Amino acid sequence: MADVAAAAGVSGQTVSRVVNESPRVDPATRAKVESAMKRLGYRPHRAARALRTGRTQTVGLVASTLATVGNSRMLQAVADAASARGYSLVVVTLGGADSDIQGAFVRLRDQGVDGAIVLNEATDLVRDASPPADIALVVVDSAADDRFGVVVTDHAGGARAATEHLLGLGHATVHHIAGPAGSFAAAERERGWREALAAAGAEASVPSRGDWSAASGYEAGLALSDDVTAVFVANDQMSLGVLRALADGGRPAPAVSVVGFDDVADAADYRPPLTTVRQDFDRLGERAIALLVARIEEGAAASAYEAIDAQLVIRASTATPQS
Template identity: 50%
Template structure:
């Protein structure tokens, strides 16, 4: 900084104001200082600035399921929102689903100097785990019980929209291919599907359980195709719905003439399925932005708040129709 000040013919304090983006420097002086910075290859020392201000401009993200569609889209949204707010993201994958693994992840993030943590906790086994004190925290995934703000899609609303759409078309009931029991999202979608059927006075068919993959959707679809009573299916995600569609096609059950199918997520490929898939859209951009905004808001106050769930939208395509 002293070298820049000498070359630009200004004080070290003026260089500091320019480096920190202060506005109380006239334009010609600022340009002269910036030219000196470029000539000397000067870069502000982020570590020193963080020690002085107590802000690292870094967010830690703890994640358990890197491979799922929802996780990858949410991570992308968090990174985009953090970058827009001037923060970097420090990703901390947790390979073991255990309370000790969570504690270890928090310890490692604290050592790497982050301002706060976003935890994407999908596994119900970790519900209510005691989080180490000292860092602001935001939880991504509805259903988790923590004394921290929770951000997620309104899973209940989405499953209700899917189920009611099929009932309003005239189907007597709706079958369901659920996600794994360990998943918060799968559990909430299943509960909402079942409650919606009961609210409409419909029978609740036997549940089929998958693992989010197209392969298990295909296995479930073969079982559904063999049952002539099945005319409508709500599948807990689009990837399993792809497997269901293939199985129905192979077994000669036309979609939507014989069986209507609704997915959940609205992944980009859903519009290219055959037939194009009616599905529930999750807005992962909003989840990421709200997670980052909520965490940053906590950095200036000890009081958290309870954000509202991110609403869903039913996207109508060609995979649903009234029963034959």
């Protein structure tokens, strides 16, 4: 570091600030230091930095499973955002003997993480637990809670837009195939669906419920009655199963209109291309990491909360009711 300081014509403290990404360095000076670092082949030593700062530049991610599309997309987004900020990532999944959220926190603490992000279904466990005081924590998809930071998709707003789209096409009402009980996202999407129907004076039927998988969507799709003309499905994977069930039953979409949620990479290639609500997974991951790093490095307020808009994407799976 002293060699870098001499080559750049700055103090050792300035080099330290650049290495630690402090905002207290003007751009021109930062560029000089980074140029000297590159020229001399200087790389910060992570273990030495941890001894000096008490931080390991490592964050954890806790998920109930990585088998769902949403969780795998969030893992990629969080990993990319963490890497961009110079942080490594440790992943813990819950299941079987590892279903205890407190045990997950213990394992992360043993690996020296500075903070952790908890995803989706696992957030239900966090709300009923005692988050560790010595690990900065951000939860993706939860109600506001002053014990940790929260980043959410506006699930209810996206569901309202989906339902209003179907009602605007002339459908008398919209059936719903919901996600699993206990899921914050599923509950919020159901809430948005109910609010849109209530505002339009339309009747809400008892929703079916799946487990996010295409197979559960297929089973729910087979059970749809003949008078159903429009369905809002809580995610795209279940929508895929619904589309197949409708086709098998002789009423392929858009004879029955179908809207999903997430806008997975393949949604535009479903048959027909799926109208859906887009979650911005990349932004969710970036904002979750940004909030976590702020809490680690700056002691940001525990009550921080941020909602990310969801966008309706209209494709060929929805149409006016057939006479």
